[in-house]
Amino acid sequence: MSKVIVVTSGKGGVGKTTTTAALGAALATAGQNVVVVDFDVGLRNLDLVMGAERRVVYDLINVVQGTAKLPQALIRDKRIDTLSLLPASQTRDKDALTEEGVARVIQELRAKFDWVICDSPAGIERGATLAMRFVDEAIIVTNPEVSSVRDSDRIIGLLDSKTEKAEKGERIEKHILITRYDTARAARGEMLNIADVLDILSLPLLGIIPESEEVLRASNLGSPVTLNDATSAPARAYTDAARRLKGHDVPMTIPTDRKGFLDKLFGRRAA
Amino acid sequence: MNSTSPVDANNSIRFCIRSYIAFVLAPQAPIIEWLTQLDNWTRNSPGFFDGRPVVLDLSIVKLGRPGISHLLAQLAERGIGIIGLEGADASQLDSSIPPLLTSGRSAERQDQSGAAPPDTSPADKAVAAPPASDEPTSLLIETPVRSGQTVFFPNGDVTVLGSVASGSEIIAGGSIHVYGTLRGRAMAGAKGNAHARIFCRKNEAELLAINGYYRTAEEWNAAIRSQPIHSWLEDGVLRVAPLE
Numbered sequence: 001m002s003k004v005i006v007v008t009s010g011k012g013g014v015g016k017t018t019t020t021a022a023l024g025a026a027l028a029t030a031g032q033n034v035v036v037v038d039f040d041v042g043l044r045n046l047d048l049v050m051g052a053e054r055r056v057v058y059d060l061i062n063v064v065q066g067t068a069k070l071p072q073a074l075i076r077d078k079r080i081d082t083l084s085l086l087p088a089s090q091t092r093d094k095d096a097l098t099e100e101g102v103a104r105v106i107q108e109l110r111a112k113f114d115w116v117i118c119d120s121p122a123g124i125e126r127g128a129t130l131a132m133r134f135v136d137e138a139i140i141v142t143n144p145e146v147s148s149v150r151d152s153d154r155i156i157g158l159l160d161s162k163t164e165k166a167e168k169g170e171r172i173e174k175h176i177l178i179t180r181y182d183t184a185r186a187a188r189g190e191m192l193n194i195a196d197v198l199d200i201l202s203l204p205l206l207g208i209i210p211e212s213e214e215v216l217r218a219s220n221l222g223s224p225v226t227l228n229d230a231t232s233a234p235a236r237a238y239t240d241a242a243r244r245l246k247g248h249d250v251p252m253t254i255p256t257d258r259k260g261f262l263d264k265l266f267g268r269r270a271a
Numbered sequence: 272m273n274s275t276s277p278v279d280a281n282n283s284i285r286f287c288i289r290s291y292i293a294f295v296l297a298p299q300a301p302i303i304e305w306l307t308q309l310d311n312w313t314r315n316s317p318g319f320f321d322g323r324p325v326v327l328d329l330s331i332v333k334l335g336r337p338g339i340s341h342l343l344a345q346l347a348e349r350g351i352g353i354i355g356l357e358g359a360d361a362s363q364l365d366s367s368i369p370p371l372l373t374s375g376r377s378a379e380r381q382d383q384s385g386a387a388p389p390d391t392s393p394a395d396k397a398v399a400a401p402p403a404s405d406e407p408t409s410l411l412i413e414t415p416v417r418s419g420q421t422v423f424f425p426n427g428d429v430t431v432l433g434s435v436a437s438g439s440e441i442i443a444g445g446s447i448h449v450y451g452t453l454r455g456r457a458m459a460g461a462k463g464n465a466h467a468r469i470f471c472r473k474n475e476a477e478l479l480a481i482n483g484y485y486r487t488a489e490e491w492n493a494a495i496r497s498q499p500i501h502s503w504l505e506d507g508v509l510r511v512a513p514l515e
Contacts, residue, residue, distance in 0.1 A: 150418050157417030158419075200454070202415050
């Protein structure tokens with residue numbers, strides 16, 4: 001049975017696209033058939049993060065409007081052949097999306113893939129509401145910071161009222177993914193801590209992704225974090241989150257980047 | 272072929288009755304002075320009446336047809352569109368004057384200063400008193416109230432089992448009880464009930480209001496911030512105290 005998931009947040013720049021790519025790649029590496037869909041029409045990014053920007057011919061808008069067939073627009077990843085990308089259009093805007101068109105595309109994707117992961121644009125307007133409209137589950141990406149948390153709360157309200165499932169009286173399963181978490185800064189009170197965020201949003205936690213230079217490095221190389229260096233702290237955190245998404249019971253930890261031998265030695269002596 | 276009626280005889284025209292919320296302006300004599308007061312007030316709240324339906328209650332002043340027409344023209348000049356009249360003498364009305372409305376019910380009294388002066392006369396209080404209530408009703412919300420959501424329940428108390436998020440609001444005709452953390456706005460007694468109260472288990476509220484009297488988060492001191500609190504109205508002053 002296939003699952004359609006939206007990665008959303010309300011606020012921009014919190015890590016939706018990074019998360020979409022990382023989780024998609026992690027699930028695909030585990031043998032699942034995965035497609036990641038870019039809903040950010042006009043400001044597409046997912047193709048860059050996936051390293052597929054030079055292979056885009058047709059896009060989501062072409063498929064929604066019926067000028068291209070779905071298989072023509074899907075781009076298969078060169079590293080993992082169970083991972084595909086449906087890119088957004090950069091030249092159009094969100095008004096080019098129609099509800100019927102999106103419904104049809106999601107339906108077709110459901111038939112082809114185990115996981116359909118939709119990368120929502122920021123905001124609460126048409127692009128964001130259509131990205132969440134037909135999903136089964138939602139991942140709400142939040143930074144440990146008040147404005148991000150309040151925007152996430154707003155999005156959760158929309159997920160509970162504006163999605164097809166919600167309108168039918170069914171529940172959408174929702175998960176919180178905290179990104180850019182810095183344990184040291186949270187301990188100093190410069191960031192909201194995990195308990196604060198979960199207290200405000202009152203939803204289950206899917207994972208905690210530590211703040212790391214690796215995220216930007218991977219993004220610039222056009223590689224999902226989980227593929228670029230699978231042993232890095234954010235990659236391990238995303239891999240754990242992907243396993244939780246599949247229903248595995250993985251203890252919640254905040255991975256840290258490996259330190260050099262001398263650091264370890266020094267750290268151990270100092271402790 | 273009979274072509275007199277374009278309406279299919281089998282399809283009767285359907286009517287329904289619907290009620291709307293409107294502001295009621297009740298001018299007092301002398302009208303000139305009342306208009307000056309109105310101008311003073313709208314200067315502080317420009318655009319307040321823009322696009323809002325307003326009903327003119329003429330039960331206090333007795334005006335003839337020219338008087339009514341003049342008043343309507345004066346209000347139109349100020350951008351206040353009158354959709355109907357109340358308390359006017361039906362014989363004074365013609366087709367150029369908005370229709371007479373009946374069976375309206377008094378609701379929330381819009382206080383004219385925003386910050387609600389505490390010196391409301393006894394006569395005002397009588398108007399503001401809640402109408403003899405029907406069945407007691409209440410609303411129970413078992414889920415968290417999310418940012419951007421408004422819960423509007425004019426008929427009684429609202430109880431929220433979860434938290435009320437920053438950027439959301441609860442508006443209740445009666446009292447408000449929040450068993451989670453209150454981070455948004457809570458407005459109790461919104462239909463003009465000074466006896467309404469607000470209770471919450473943890474006060475992080477942006478604004479508390481009862482019967483139009485309000486206080487914002489800026490005024491919370493350590494004793495009531497993040498504490499279980501209780502808020503009530505005392506002689507036109509909103510009190511907030513820790514809940515013992």
